[in-house]
Amino acid sequence: MKYYLGVDAGGSKTYAMIANEQGAVIGTGRGGNGNHQKNREQAESSLQQAVSEALKASGLTKDQLEYSWFGLAGADRETDFQILRPMISRFGHPRTGISCDTWNALRSGTDKSYGVVLICGSGVNCAGKNPQGAEYQCGGFGYRFGDFGGGYDLSVEVFRSVLRADDGRGDKTVLSERLIHLLGYTTVSEMREDYLDHYRELPPRIAELLFQAADEGDQVAAGLLARQGDELGLAAAATIRKLSMEQDSFDIVLAGSLLSKGDRSGIIRRAIEQRVKPLAPNGTLRALTREPVVGSVVLAMESSGMNVYQEVLDRLSQGEEGL
Template sequence: MTYYLGIDGGGSKTLAVVSDGTGRILGRGISGCGNHQLGVELADRNIREAAEMALAAAGLKQDDIAYAMFGLAGADREADFQILRPMVAAMGYAKYGIVCDTVIGLRAGTRQSDGVVLICGSGTNCYGMNAAGEELQVGGFGYEFGDFGGGTELAKEAFRAVIRAWEGREKPTALTELILNAAGYDNVSDMFHGFLDEGKRAPHTFAKLLFQVADRDEMARAILERQGRELGCAASAVIHKLKMEADTFEVVLAGSILTRGDGQYVVPFIERQVKEAAPDCRLRTLDLEPAAGALLLAMDRDGMNVAAMVYENLENDLSVKERNVEWVMD
């Protein structure tokens, strides 16, 4: 029997899964941050720990793995790979690959070789591959480099909306009561001065509050609409640059903001723009753990012809459709 290891290393957690060649999950392991940009030693330790847990659960050894695929947040540029290549090589797998976590998100979300993936978790990112195998990433480097949104930035926007409403620069917002409760303050004045005096920053959990009041709050809807338009803009840029306008493919939506929030306030604005760019594309919410994409890429790289049964087994074992999960900015 042939065995594969798939790693999804994100900013908040690392998930490792081991499968056989039929896609049955034999073991899994979870640890902390797997993004080297937040600490190389930390990421190294957590990735190793998650992989060792998955192997132990499967009753396998490292030498049993035919191919290991590492899908890692922060694997964006050559400067990143110069750090990651020796780090992963030192882990000792005979055959392995390293890609950005956007790549495994796309592979998990579509059975085609081509497509586009939009990620909106703690931050945002967009990646695409056309039918000729040409790849492009747009975004993923933060606000200063052109991005908008993700849980971290949306939390700031929610906090700013409350401050601006209190100051009279914006209309009153239903976010005020929720954010005061979440932050543990009785009024905005105390919160304003408390955050300044204590050097506090808006926690990412404020992002979910936007969805809770969006049905009745104009400001919350406007923030979420902007998130949708910005993501649609990134996907459209990928589509145009890769000349995919006439192609039929899927735009995979991944990350907490898109898969665990109420999509009606974000997704329609994504869809409007990508449909203008490529009328025959289809939006699809990722319903598998991205680690499934790492396993599928490992099988691809190993020369395996991935059969329908593999997808079915992965859907049975790694589906996130029905899981009642808390908001986690992955």
């Protein structure tokens, strides 16, 4: 029997999963921040904790692992990999692979080995792989580098919209009352003055106010969500063109909390479809329903030469309960 380790590491949590070649999960582990860009020592410690827990639960040693795949937030450029390769090599696993965590989400969300993934959580990202194996990442580096959206950007947009509504430059919105309540103020003016006097970060959870407001018909909120969807659709379309996937049949996996959980009324999704469907009519939008760590295990299996069938994916999904 062969055994495979998959790791999915983000900015707030790290998951590790060990499964056999039939897809039966025999060990899981958890850790905290796994993004080296936030804190390198903390990330290594979180990875070590999650992997050690999974190995202990499985009863295996690291030398018994056929292949280990580490899907890591922040693994974007060669400068990142120059940090991450030595970090992962210190774990002493016999055969390992490293990728950005976007690829975990893609492989977890489709039964194909190719497709496009859109991530909208605290930030945004887009990546794709075509049937020939060529890969492309579009964005993922923040507003200054062409991105728009995710919890951080949308929170700023809510804040700006409320201030503009208050001074007459923008339309009135129910977001005004809800924002000052969330942040602990009694008036918009009080909030404005406090933020002018003291530099404060806007919490990404502000973005969550958009969904209920849009569901209630608030046009400001609905407009921001539609813009978010349009921007994600632009990234997906650019990726599809770069990879010449216009005539292919593939899945467009929707991942990240704002897409997979927040977009209940489908405003973001519809805007994505309006950008993507005319370009790639055989592309199918699918919300991610599995944990991305499942995709890491699949990538470990495929990297060792194994063909992963639907029944293996189904068994891996059943093993999520231990996380």
